[in-house]
Amino acid sequence: xxxxxxxxxxxxxxxxxxxxxxxxxxxxxxxxxxxxxxxxxxxxxxxxxxxxxxxxxxxxxxxxxxxxxxxxxxxxxxxxxxxxxxxxxxxxxxxxxxxxxxxxxxxxxxxxxxxxxxxxxxxxxxxxxxxxxxxxxxxxxxxxxxxxxxxxxxxxxxxxxxxxxxxxxxxxxxxxxxxxxxxxxxxxxxxxxx
Amino acid sequence: xxxxxxxxxxxxxxxxxxxxxxxxxxxxxxxxxxxxxxxxxxxxxxxxxxxxxxxxxxxxxxxxxxxxxxxxxxxxxxxxxxxxxxxxxxxxxxxxxxxxxxxxxxxxxxxxxxxxxxxxxxxxxxxxxxxxxxxxxxxxxxxxxxxxxxxxxxxxxxxxxxxxxxxxxxxxxxxxxxxxxxxxxx
Numbered sequence: 377x378x379x380x381x382x383x384x385x386x387x388x389x390x391x392x393x394x395x396x397x398x399x400x401x402x403x404x405x406x407x408x409x410x411x412x413x414x415x416x417x418x419x420x421x422x423x424x425x426x427x428x429x430x431x432x433x434x435x436x437x438x439x440x441x442x443x444x445x446x447x448x449x450x451x452x453x454x455x456x457x458x459x460x461x462x463x464x465x466x467x468x469x470x471x472x473x474x475x476x477x478x479x480x481x482x483x484x485x486x487x488x489x490x491x492x493x494x495x496x497x498x499x500x501x502x503x504x505x506x507x508x509x510x511x512x513x514x515x516x517x518x519x520x521x522x523x524x525x526x527x528x529x530x531x532x533x534x535x536x537x538x539x540x541x542x543x544x545x546x547x548x549x550x551x552x553x554x555x556x557x558x559x560x561x562x563x564x565x566x567x568x569x570x
Numbered sequence: 571x572x573x574x575x576x577x578x579x580x581x582x583x584x585x586x587x588x589x590x591x592x593x594x595x596x597x598x599x600x601x602x603x604x605x606x607x608x609x610x611x612x613x614x615x616x617x618x619x620x621x622x623x624x625x626x627x628x629x630x631x632x633x634x635x636x637x638x639x640x641x642x643x644x645x646x647x648x649x650x651x652x653x654x655x656x657x658x659x660x661x662x663x664x665x666x667x668x669x670x671x672x673x674x675x676x677x678x679x680x681x682x683x684x685x686x687x688x689x690x691x692x693x694x695x696x697x698x699x700x701x702x703x704x705x706x707x708x709x710x711x712x713x714x715x716x717x718x719x720x721x722x723x724x725x726x727x728x729x730x731x732x733x734x735x736x737x738x739x740x741x742x743x744x745x746x747x748x749x750x751x752x753x754x755x756x
Contacts, residue, residue, distance in 0.1 A: 410651045428662040522639040547600040
């Protein structure tokens with residue numbers, strides 16, 4: 377995602393202590409952070425909490441943001457850490473049996489009659505189920521690359537690893553996703569014939 | 571081509587270390603999908619695709635997979651954010667700011683207390699050493715104590731017993747010698 381000059385000015389003002397500037401950044405990015413969190417944890421309540429936690433951590437750490445990365449990359453790395461912490465906490469509380477448990481709630485949120493579900497939404501469900509079977513690490517890589525269109529170096533910053541590891545990880549994640557989709561898709565093809 | 575293996579904080583995945591020819595094709599396809607394949611890699615991939623049916627199947631599947639992900643990532647399919655999320659987030663941020671402010675005040679207060687404690691300690695130490703020096707400098711006419719007398723008596727006894735020296739006689743001898751020297755001079 378390209379960072380506009382306006383974003384940068386907002387960050388500068390926020391670092392100088394402007395609460396309104398930081399609130400504008402929250403308004404600008406909270407929906408994207410929520411979607412990333414939701415795709416990682418597959419639980420709307422947890423994604424809501426992660427979004428709040430992400431910006432709370434960001435306001436506490438804003439002094440340490442040094443513009444070496446884009447603000448969005450920085451905030452996504454905070455969201456990723458918050459999401460991983462939430463997953464660990466969910467596992468401890470035994471609420472997180474598998475990603476698909478939460479996924480059922482996530483899919484239920486959209487309402488709609490399952491009987492009337494179109495092939496597109498079926499394909500979407502298949503994709504979501506397959507994503508839910510990936511490890512958290514692989515799922516995060518797919519979310520950042522395919523959904524958020526981050527570049528490899530940005531993903532590396534978010535994940536705290538090298539570009540080479542991102543490359544290997546994405547390759548592995550796609551291979552596994554292909555296997556899961558082949559097993560899940562009604563037509564036996566990745567993407568459910570969409 | 572940008573393919574390279576590196577170990578880092580994530581640790582090495584077994585899949586990262588062992589690469590068979592089929593894996594090579596899928597790795598190159600993955601790189602091409604992200605626009606990260608150079609000319610040499612492209613030529614290598616073309617050769618692999620021409621020779622390997624499995625690689626071509628992976629190519630088709632990867633295209634479908636990416637199409638499906640694109641459809642899923644499309645704005646129309648993204649889940650709506652819950653009502654009130656922005657307000658809750660802004661409230662949480664405000665609470666965090668208050669907490670930081672409180673922490674800052676506590677930090678300033680504790681630093682002030684630490685400085686005050688250090689000042690009190692320094693003043694006390696200064697006063698103590700000053701008083702101590704004055705006591706040390708004060709000339710006191712020291713009288714022999716019971717311990718001094720006991721120690722002197724013990725020393726005399728030991729000299730007499732083990733060195734065969736008669737302390738009392740030594741004392742009178744010394745007096746006689748002084749007297750005889752005096753009479754010789756006369």
